[in-house]
Amino acid sequence: VxxxxxxxxxxxxxxxxxxxxxxAVELADEGGIDAVSMRxxxxxxxxEAMAIYRHVRDKDDLLDGLIEVALAxxxxxxxxxxxxxxxxxxxxxxxRVMLRHPWMPRMLEERAVGGPAFLGHVESVLxxxxxxxxxxxxxxxxxxxxxxxLFGFQQDLFDDSPKPxxxxxxxxxxxxxxxxYPSLIQMATAVSHDGGLGxxxxxxxxxxxxxxxxxxxxxxxx
Amino acid sequence: VxxxxxxxxxxxxxxxxxxxxxxAVELADEGGIDAVSMRxxxxxxxxEAMAIYRHVRDKDDLLDGLIEVALAxxxxxxxxxxxxxxxxxxxxxxxRVMLRHPWMPRMLEERAVGGPAFLGHVESVLxxxxxxxxxxxxxxxxxxxxxxxLFGFQQDLFDDSPKPxxxxxxxxxxxxxxxxYPSLIQMATAVSHDGGLGxxxxxxxxxxxxxxxxxxxxxxxx
DNA sequence: ACCTGAACACCGTTCAAGT
DNA sequence: ACCTGAACACCGTTCAAGT
Numbered sequence: 166v167x168x169x170x171x172x173x174x175x176x177x178x179x180x181x182x183x184x185x186x187x188x189a190v191e192l193a194d195e196g197g198i199d200a201v202s203m204r205x206x207x208x209x210x211x212x213e214a215m216a217i218y219r220h221v222r223d224k225d226d227l228l229d230g231l232i233e234v235a236l237a238x239x240x241x242x243x244x245x246x247x248x249x250x251x252x253x254x255x256x257x258x259x260x261r262v263m264l265r266h267p268w269m270p271r272m273l274e275e276r277a278v279g280g281p282a283f284l285g286h287v288e289s290v291l292x293x294x295x296x297x298x299x300x301x302x303x304x305x306x307x308x309x310x311x312x313x314x315l316f317g318f319q320q321d322l323f324d325d326s327p328k329p330x331x332x333x334x335x336x337x338x339x340x341x342x343x344x345x346y347p348s349l350i351q352m353a354t355a356v357s358h359d360g361g362l363g364x365x366x367x368x369x370x371x372x373x374x375x376x377x378x379x380x381x382x383x384x385x386x387x
Numbered sequence: 388v389x390x391x392x393x394x395x396x397x398x399x400x401x402x403x404x405x406x407x408x409x410x411a412v413e414l415a416d417e418g419g420i421d422a423v424s425m426r427x428x429x430x431x432x433x434x435e436a437m438a439i440y441r442h443v444r445d446k447d448d449l450l451d452g453l454i455e456v457a458l459a460x461x462x463x464x465x466x467x468x469x470x471x472x473x474x475x476x477x478x479x480x481x482x483r484v485m486l487r488h489p490w491m492p493r494m495l496e497e498r499a500v501g502g503p504a505f506l507g508h509v510e511s512v513l514x515x516x517x518x519x520x521x522x523x524x525x526x527x528x529x530x531x532x533x534x535x536x537l538f539g540f541q542q543d544l545f546d547d548s549p550k551p552x553x554x555x556x557x558x559x560x561x562x563x564x565x566x567x568y569p570s571l572i573q574m575a576t577a578v579s580h581d582g583g584l585g586x587x588x589x590x591x592x593x594x595x596x597x598x599x600x601x602x603x604x605x606x607x608x609x
Numbered sequence: 610a611c612c613t614g615a616a617c618a619c620c621g622t623t624c625a626a627g628t
Numbered sequence: 629a630c631c632t633g634a635a636c637a638c639c640g641t642t643c644a645a646g647t
Contacts, residue, residue: 202619202620202621203620203621203622204619204620204621214621214622215622215623215624218622218623223621223622224621224622
């Protein structure tokens with residue numbers, strides 16, 4: 166007899182903070198962060214919503230937990246004497262996690278983050294910069310400029326690929342006055358046509374920007 | 388006799404889409420985007436929530452309207468033969484608007500934007516780049532790399548100044564293992580102490596990053 | 610034509626009550 | 629000790645009803 170998880174009779178795993186958080190991450194990955202309600206989470210856990218409050222102070226605490234879980238998934242890159250390569254790898258590792266959890270950017274922006282996963286991540290970057298001879302000032306600037314990329318979530322208004330949780334592309338609102346945007350049209354046709362710029366690859370754009378910034382700091386370091 | 392707005396008796400201005408949107412912007416500026424509910428908006432307008440649906444298809448339409456209103460506030464900079472100066476001024480103008488409307492970054496990220504204010508903004512940037520001799524490829528990269536700064540909302544995880552709508556700084560969670568973050572400590576003390584790096588000014592960091600990127604593109608253009 | 614009241618299906622959170 | 633039921637104050641949105 167196959168026992169389904171939902172048919173919670175005898176086998177129900179005890180509720181723990183970890184199980185609550187992991188299930189919430191599941192829910193967020195599937196339906197976006199707004200799909201994480203105490204009631205739906207309880208349902209998925211086979212429990213009434215109010216039971217969750219035993220393992221989580223309130224919803225804020227739950228969301229903070231989600232961030233910590235996701236940040237902990239960023240794999241620290243191989244130690245590398247080349248500071249640029251080290252930071253590049255770290256940013257790309259962070260981006261991989263963010264693509265798995267598309268709700269992260271908003272959470273990171275909106276919540277002050279100070280947990281161990283966050284601090285450890287930043288500490289590694291700073292240590293790398295100092296080891297490469299960055300001054301305090303320059304390292305401070307670098308942290309600010311790179312921050313969104315270090316956590317993988319440089320958000321791109323011109324994302325050409327469909328975002329998870331987003332609706333299919335709304336019909337463009339431009340028909341009436343197409344001729345007001347000649348440069349835009351030129352670019353759009355170049356990007357979308359064969360033999361033009363080719364498909365716009367968000368990974369490529371992410372790395373292009375990252376390298377541009379890293380090269381800039383290399384020059385300033387000298 | 389002073390007639391208060393709330394005492395809606397004879398003088399109540401007729402409900403229009405514009406009045407709805409402007410009032411919603413007010414509400415968002417005061418209490419964050421989550422304070423914009425149809426019910427509260429109706430209350431501020433002196434009307435039941437359901438009356439708003441005459442001027443707005445649904446809440447999505449309302450939020451799209453908010454973006455359009457805010458984007459339209461970005462003042463186009465003076466024409467300038469120096470492409471770097473032109474784009475710099477534009478980014479800074481956008482940032483000024485964003486500081487007035489701190490809910491904009493999230494709205495811009497989460498909603499596909501295609502209204503006239505958005506398109507006009509991008510068109511101007513592209514035209515500037517083309518006029519400066521950028522290739523299609525390079526202009527395309529520039530648009531991606533600069534996008535968040537062009538709209539003023541490069542978000543900074545290390546924002547040292549209190550964000551409107553955010554709670555007072557949560558007590559840092561690090562006491563137990565302070566020694567695990569030596570580089571962080573070094574930086575934090577340097578930033579906060581007199582005679583150190585001085586106060587961290589977000590405007591300065593924004594412009595530092597902007598210039599770093601613009602200089603990078605100037606080099607690539609050659 | 611424009612606005613309202615009542616209703617529905619959702620929220621987070623509390624608190625006393627059950628086992 | 630752990631979970632539940634009922635309740636409260638909120639959501640967005642509908643639809644028939646009022647003026």
